[in-house]
Amino acid sequence: xxxxxxxxxxxxxxxxxxxxxxxxxxxxxxxxxxxxxxxxxxxxxxxxxxxxxxxxxxxxxxxxxxxxxxxxxxxxxxxxxxxxxxxxxxxxxxxxxxxxxxxxxxxxxxxxxxxxxxxxxxxxxxxxxxxxxxxxxxxxxxxxxxxxxxxxxxxxxxxxxxxxxxxxxxxxxxxxxxxxxxxxxxxxxxxxxxxxxxxxxxxxxxxxxxxxxxxxxxxxxxxxxxxxxxxxxxxxxxxxxxxxxxxxxxxxxxxxxxxxxxxxxxxxxxxxxxxxxxxxxxxxxxxxxxxxxxxxxxxxxxxxxxxx
Amino acid sequence: xxxxxxxxxxxxxxxxxxxxxxxxxxxxxxxxxxxxxxxxxxxxxxxxxxxxxxxxxxxxxxxxxxxxxxxxxxxxxxxxxxxxxxxxxxxxxxxxxxxxxxxxxxxxxxxxxxxxxxxxxxxxxxxxxxxxxxxxxxxxxxxxxxxxxxxxxxxxxxxxxxxxxxxxxxxxxxxxxxxxxxxxxxxxxxxxxxxxxxxxxxxxxx
Numbered sequence: 001x002x003x004x005x006x007x008x009x010x011x012x013x014x015x016x017x018x019x020x021x022x023x024x025x026x027x028x029x030x031x032x033x034x035x036x037x038x039x040x041x042x043x044x045x046x047x048x049x050x051x052x053x054x055x056x057x058x059x060x061x062x063x064x065x066x067x068x069x070x071x072x073x074x075x076x077x078x079x080x081x082x083x084x085x086x087x088x089x090x091x092x093x094x095x096x097x098x099x100x101x102x103x104x105x106x107x108x109x110x111x112x113x114x115x116x117x118x119x120x121x122x123x124x125x126x127x128x129x130x131x132x133x134x135x136x137x138x139x140x141x142x143x144x145x146x147x148x149x150x151x152x153x154x155x156x157x158x159x160x161x162x163x164x165x166x167x168x169x170x171x172x173x174x175x176x177x178x179x180x181x182x183x184x185x186x187x188x189x190x191x192x193x194x195x196x197x198x199x200x201x202x203x204x205x206x207x208x209x210x211x212x213x214x215x216x217x218x219x220x221x222x223x224x225x226x227x228x229x230x231x232x233x234x235x236x237x238x239x240x241x242x243x244x245x246x247x248x249x250x251x252x253x254x255x256x257x258x259x260x261x262x263x264x265x266x267x268x269x270x271x272x273x274x275x276x277x278x279x280x281x282x283x284x285x286x287x288x289x290x291x292x293x294x295x296x297x298x299x300x301x302x303x304x305x306x307x308x
Numbered sequence: 309x310x311x312x313x314x315x316x317x318x319x320x321x322x323x324x325x326x327x328x329x330x331x332x333x334x335x336x337x338x339x340x341x342x343x344x345x346x347x348x349x350x351x352x353x354x355x356x357x358x359x360x361x362x363x364x365x366x367x368x369x370x371x372x373x374x375x376x377x378x379x380x381x382x383x384x385x386x387x388x389x390x391x392x393x394x395x396x397x398x399x400x401x402x403x404x405x406x407x408x409x410x411x412x413x414x415x416x417x418x419x420x421x422x423x424x425x426x427x428x429x430x431x432x433x434x435x436x437x438x439x440x441x442x443x444x445x446x447x448x449x450x451x452x453x454x455x456x457x458x459x460x461x462x463x464x465x466x467x468x469x470x471x472x473x474x475x476x477x478x479x480x481x482x483x484x485x486x487x488x489x490x491x492x493x494x495x496x497x498x499x500x501x502x503x504x505x506x507x508x509x510x511x512x513x514x
């Protein structure tokens with residue numbers, strides 16, 4: 001995959017230094033802190049690689065190989081955060097036969113740090129989520145879903161703060177409108193709130209709590225033709241305190257993050273890696289020691305039989 | 309470690325899901341506005357809906373996003389692949405639409421770039437709007453009732469089809485997935501391949 005570096009709030013001179021290969025390859029630059037963000041979205045119950053049947057995705061994906069790659073990166077990198085942007089469930093017979101059990105258990109085995117619910121995570125209804133929730137060992141965040149008086153109460157949160165070395169990372173999640181997408185019988189009682197004000201409020205709070213980086217996990221979709229429809233791009237444009245959006249839903253494969261200016265003219269990075277877990281998204285984010293500037297390198301890794 | 313954990317699940321799955329239900333003649337793919345996989349599905353849905361209800365079903369539609377596997381290679385079609393195409397437990401229903409409802413549905417499908425439709429439907433898309441809409445080679449007739457096969461997900465207003473909610477419907481009692489399975493199984497018993505071609509039913513206007 002291509003490797004490209006995005007820089008912001010840094011001078012040209014600094015950019016020259018940052019771009020020199022030694023720094024990018026270097027593990028522990030004493031002048032900077034590095035966070036390695038690993039991400040997936042829309043894995044859709046794809047536990048096994050696509051079979052070798054001549055189809056377009058044959059041989060790609062599979063949780064065992066993804067787990068091996070994640071383990072390797074965690075050995076190499078000091079500060080790793082592993083996130084998922086929803087639609088963990090539905091799409092292979094595993095879900096029809098086992099109702100989410102192996103999907104949730106394997107994500108927990110990979111030590112995901114945080115995830116969100118996508119629309120298809122409701123396909124087995126709240127009953128299925130209630131039954132399988134105990135298999136998740138990481139928080140699920142959908143800040144714009146009001147879940148009071150449902151089985152998700154006390155389970156689905158708004159945000160979490162992670163500390164990786166000296167870096168404080170605030171993560172919150174946004175779910176898509178379920179009305180018209182998921183039958184009411186399956187999500188009964190979960191109320192959707194307009195994501196934009198929730199995002200503004202939550203991201204602001206996370207910055208106030210001293211987070212150096214605010215990540216939004218979103219299942220809103222990358223972008224739409226209908227003007228004004230909320231999407232990751234619209235969210236980025238209209239928000240102020242979000243640094244990075246890891247998206248899903250539209251199965252968009254971004255080989256490099258889309259960089260969108262927010263309301264204050266600051267860059268917001270949007271990442272999404274297609275679907276089915278054929279790619280593990282990776283962004284390496286370097287922070288200057290004063291956290292005034294960051295540098296993002298994106299190198300998504302294809303999961304194939306070369307993945308050890 | 310995960311390999312080990314998954315093994316019993318995988319074995320149980322293989323016991324049923326690897327059964328060959330049919331043979332695919334040529335690679336089938338899903339695209340907008342028209343595609344081989346889309347045509348195959350819509351054409352078989354109309355046929356199975358006719359068989360299940362005994363009605364002269366006029367057309368079938370399938371929401372594009374509801375087709376969850378977007379390609380099938382030539383060769384054996386295994387049961388698991390049909391689950392991947394149609395994983396949802398949605399039911400096949402037939403809606404009785406008036407002309408206004410059908411027009412609205414075609415407008416909605418055109419605005420989405422073209423959903424799979426059965427062979428009796430022809431139209432062009434110009435700037436996200438349908439043009440020259442023909443059903444059985446005739447324009448939509450204002451006083452006619454159209455029997456339209458689709459999943460109950462769409463009939464219940466899914467994928468922004470809330471305008472369909474109040475139309476009368478005939479239930480087939482068949483899951484969409486089972487309709488596909490029974491169609492494919494029958495083709496194989498008859499010694500026929502699963503195939504589909506593009507016939508220009510939906511085109512983009514110049």
